[in-house]
Amino acid sequence: MITVAFLKAAIIAGTPLLFATLGEIITEKAGNLNLGVEGMMLMGAVIGFQMGYSSNSPLLALIFAALAGGIGAFIYAFLTVSLRANQVVSGLALTIFGTGFAGFVGQKLVGLKMTDEFNDFFRELKIPGLGDIPYFGEILFNHDMFVYLGFITAIILGLYLYKTGRGLNLRAVGENPAAADAASVRITRYKYIHILIGGALCGLGGAYLSLVYVPVWQENITAGRGWIAVALVIFSAWNPYRAIFGAYLFGGLDIIGFRLQGTGIAISQYVFDMVPYVVTIIILVIVSLRKDKRNAPPKSLGEPYFREER
Amino acid sequence: MKNGSAYVSMRDITKIFGTVKATDNMNLDVTKGEIHALLGENGAGKSTLMNMLSGIYIPDSGHIFIDNKENRFTSPRDAIKAGVGMIHQHFKLVEVLTALDNILLGYNVGLFVNKRIQKEQINKIMEKFQLDVDLDKYVFDMSVGEKQTLEILKTLYRGARILILDEPTAVLTPQETVKLFKIMRRMKNQDCSVIFISHKMNEVMEIADRVTVLRKGRTIDTLIKENSNPQELTELMVGRPVDLSIKRIDKLTDKVVFKVRNLRADNEEKVEVLKGINFEMYQGEILGVAGIAGSGQKELCEALAGLYPIKEGEISFKGEDLAGKNPKEFITRGISMSFIPEDRLGMGLVANMDMVDNILLKQYHKSKGFLVKRKPAAEKAKEIIQKLDVITPGVHHPIKNLSGGNIQKVLLGRELDSHPELLITAYPVRGLDINTCLKIYDILNEEKKKGVSILYIAEDLDSLLGLCDRIMVISNGEVTGIVDARKATKEQLGLMMLGNKEVDNAD
Numbered sequence: 001m002i003t004v005a006f007l008k009a010a011i012i013a014g015t016p017l018l019f020a021t022l023g024e025i026i027t028e029k030a031g032n033l034n035l036g037v038e039g040m041m042l043m044g045a046v047i048g049f050q051m052g053y054s055s056n057s058p059l060l061a062l063i064f065a066a067l068a069g070g071i072g073a074f075i076y077a078f079l080t081v082s083l084r085a086n087q088v089v090s091g092l093a094l095t096i097f098g099t100g101f102a103g104f105v106g107q108k109l110v111g112l113k114m115t116d117e118f119n120d121f122f123r124e125l126k127i128p129g130l131g132d133i134p135y136f137g138e139i140l141f142n143h144d145m146f147v148y149l150g151f152i153t154a155i156i157l158g159l160y161l162y163k164t165g166r167g168l169n170l171r172a173v174g175e176n177p178a179a180a181d182a183a184s185v186r187i188t189r190y191k192y193i194h195i196l197i198g199g200a201l202c203g204l205g206g207a208y209l210s211l212v213y214v215p216v217w218q219e220n221i222t223a224g225r226g227w228i229a230v231a232l233v234i235f236s237a238w239n240p241y242r243a244i245f246g247a248y249l250f251g252g253l254d255i256i257g258f259r260l261q262g263t264g265i266a267i268s269q270y271v272f273d274m275v276p277y278v279v280t281i282i283i284l285v286i287v288s289l290r291k292d293k294r295n296a297p298p299k300s301l302g303e304p305y306f307r308e309e310r
Numbered sequence: 311m312k313n314g315s316a317y318v319s320m321r322d323i324t325k326i327f328g329t330v331k332a333t334d335n336m337n338l339d340v341t342k343g344e345i346h347a348l349l350g351e352n353g354a355g356k357s358t359l360m361n362m363l364s365g366i367y368i369p370d371s372g373h374i375f376i377d378n379k380e381n382r383f384t385s386p387r388d389a390i391k392a393g394v395g396m397i398h399q400h401f402k403l404v405e406v407l408t409a410l411d412n413i414l415l416g417y418n419v420g421l422f423v424n425k426r427i428q429k430e431q432i433n434k435i436m437e438k439f440q441l442d443v444d445l446d447k448y449v450f451d452m453s454v455g456e457k458q459t460l461e462i463l464k465t466l467y468r469g470a471r472i473l474i475l476d477e478p479t480a481v482l483t484p485q486e487t488v489k490l491f492k493i494m495r496r497m498k499n500q501d502c503s504v505i506f507i508s509h510k511m512n513e514v515m516e517i518a519d520r521v522t523v524l525r526k527g528r529t530i531d532t533l534i535k536e537n538s539n540p541q542e543l544t545e546l547m548v549g550r551p552v553d554l555s556i557k558r559i560d561k562l563t564d565k566v567v568f569k570v571r572n573l574r575a576d577n578e579e580k581v582e583v584l585k586g587i588n589f590e591m592y593q594g595e596i597l598g599v600a601g602i603a604g605s606g607q608k609e610l611c612e613a614l615a616g617l618y619p620i621k622e623g624e625i626s627f628k629g630e631d632l633a634g635k636n637p638k639e640f641i642t643r644g645i646s647m648s649f650i651p652e653d654r655l656g657m658g659l660v661a662n663m664d665m666v667d668n669i670l671l672k673q674y675h676k677s678k679g680f681l682v683k684r685k686p687a688a689e690k691a692k693e694i695i696q697k698l699d700v701i702t703p704g705v706h707h708p709i710k711n712l713s714g715g716n717i718q719k720v721l722l723g724r725e726l727d728s729h730p731e732l733l734i735t736a737y738p739v740r741g742l743d744i745n746t747c748l749k750i751y752d753i754l755n756e757e758k759k760k761g762v763s764i765l766y767i768a769e770d771l772d773s774l775l776g777l778c779d780r781i782m783v784i785s786n787g788e789v790t791g792i793v794d795a796r797k798a799t800k801e802q803l804g805l806m807m808l809g810n811k812e813v814d815n816a817d
Binding site: 163164165168169171172175176178179180181182183184185186293294296299307308 | 364366367385386387390396398401402403404405406407411412414415416417422423448450464468
């Protein structure tokens with residue numbers, strides 16, 4: 001069953017993208033464009049790997065990966081929220097920093113592997129009942145816990161954004177911070193918290209790559225996935241539910257080239273590597289032609305907020 | 311109005327922006343159940359003072375007492391807790407959310423929102439104050455009047471007992487203003503304190519119980535409206551006796567310089583917004599354009615300046631058809647446009663640039679050589695500052711930091727500086743105080759004397775009737791008539807604005 005195996009693999013390949021995309025969605029919903037996704041993923045990946053390798057504890061590895069992403073995000077938040085620095089520049093700086101940081105810390109980790117005991121933690125878990133449905137069970141409900149965690153996070157984030165009071169406040173902060181401020185929402189606090197959570201999710205996305213997906217340490221392990229996540233945010237119109245679909249779709253594109261080679265159809269993987277960006281451009285064109293205000297980016301995205309500014 | 315001690319009391323409030331004292335030891339007392347007007351020119355410190363009462367700005371010194379208790383507000387949150395709600399000039403609403411979500415925003419901290427219960431509570435408030443808001447409507451679908459009612463409802467839902475309205479009528483139609491005043495009276499009857507910021511004398515006289523006059527950052531006096539009159543208030547506000555009448559000078563010639571025939575244009579949605587406009591203009595006359603907002607004024611004045619694509623029709627200036635030519639050709643022939651949009655900065659000036667660069671925008675192509683010469687433009691800027699009394703720290707100060715009136719003077723000054731023969735000016739006095747308005751009318755009359763033809767698009771019928779020679783009324787993209795401003799009445803114009811063709815009592 002080539003297709004079942006392929007679809008299953010697409011979901012696995014899409015999982016790091018999903019984490020990073022959700023992280024960037026929650027960041028952008030707070031009105032901050034953080035282009036440091038790639039950097040935060042790398043920081044999470046390398047710290048998670050280092051921690052897992054030296055402690056042999058998967059849980060510690062995950063916690064530290066999230067922390068690493070969060071620390072990266074904290075630098076960004078301090079620059080853009082407290083100092084009101086340019087968000088694009090700060091984000092790019094974070095990516096460059098994260099890449100260098102991961103290269104430096106990872107120097108002595110290259111080629112190292114985790115123990116079998118460690119890897120066993122991320123084994124495939126079949127969900128009783130659902131996992132036995134023909135085809136679908138294998139594709140959707142026969143995965144490691146990280147994959148489940150991914151879509152549970154997406155659903156929780158969706159509920160948070162659209163059904164809770166705090167989610168409403170967050171959306172208002174990203175749309176019109178002056179209005180939210182006048183309505184007694186604490187802007188700085190909201191921005192900080194959500195940028196940090198976003199960074200932690202990116203860190204986890206990176207950790208999935210180094211701990212489960214690859215799972216050997218290699219230089220530049222993210223290979224541009226952070227940028228795909230930035231594009232995916234637009235693709236999913238800042239909606240966490242759509243991000244699930246988008247991440248798995250782009251995950252599929254990520255691996256389709258190699259799969260096709262096995263069947264004798266030779267299309268270079270590089271061609272497929274371009275597809276996510278082409279799709280994103282097409283989506284951008286469609287969105288700007290339709291002018292639907294509900295699927296548009298948060299209005300104050302990229303702009304610093306200063307209450308006393310006139 | 312109730313007697314007794316003040317409910318809100320602001321004492322010796324000082325706030326300094328940079329080197330400018332925005333408020334200098336200001337004092338204000340407002341009691342329960344009164345409508346208290348804050349009257350002052352642009353830059354008198356009205357909004358700054360109120361922003362401190364609502365927690366947006368923190369005063370540098372001074373005390374704020376509410377119900378005899380001293381308060382120190384460090385954020386709007388604190389002010390709301392103390393019962394202060396402010397309706398800002400630029401609404402603080404999130405466009406992509408519904409009315410209900412905007413009301414609940416920042417207020418509901420429980421995990422999940424129970425919209426049904428909240429709706430019931432909100433409906434009760436709407437009944438009490440007889441407000442009418444569709445809670446499920448998105449803000450981007452709302453008219454300005456609806457948005458304002460929503461803002462009021464939002465503040466009342468948060469339990470505001472002190473309501474500040476910052477120039478609430480500036481963006482409203484006359485009908486919406488009547489509605490707003492009814493709401494304000496109801497709030498007064500419910501024992502709320504209503505603070506009404508305005509510089510429109512007739513509105514203050516109509517609605518206020520007491521009036522506090524501010525001038526240049528200082529409190530001048532607080533008067534009971536019944537014991538005062540517009541003349542006295544104006545003098546206090548301006549600081550010297552003012553003649554409130556608008557002067558009109560007779561037009562000079564009967565020479566037609568500008569002719570528009572059957573002008574038609576579509577908007578982006580392919581709906582016809584200009585439906586065959588015909589008119590002509592004489593040399594040295596002011597032709598007013600009246601109409602309900604959105605009747606095609608913006609498209610008309612852009613089309614006449616070559617900025618809006620026209621479908622068919624003729625725009626002839628001194629016998630030459632300019633239809634289809636680009637804006638630069640309009641400029642070189644001496645046609646100039648100044649449009650003051652609702653947000654003042656949207657069109658015409660670049661907010662982050664200083665005066666010199668903004669002047670250069672329209673002139674750089676005239677100078678020879680590869681590099682831009684700043685010096686002549688800087689001198690022009692100084693000239694404009696002097697001629698039009700622009701208040702600014704200097705010619706290199708970013709435009710966006712000037713007050714609204716001064717921005718408008720800069721825009722108008724730049725347009726006049728190109729010595730146009732035809733000046734198209736839309737809403738040049740929008741949001742300005744009496745004194746600045748009169749100044750701008752003088753400037754326009756000055757130009758008229760030189761033989762410039764002026765197309766004057768405005769909302770305020772009083773100024774149209776006082777200043778113009780003739781008034782063209784447009785309704786829904788059509789000209790419903792051109793009347794003699796000396797004979798026309800407000801009622802007649804009102805009917806024509808609603809689409810009735812020329813009503814017989816003029817011309």
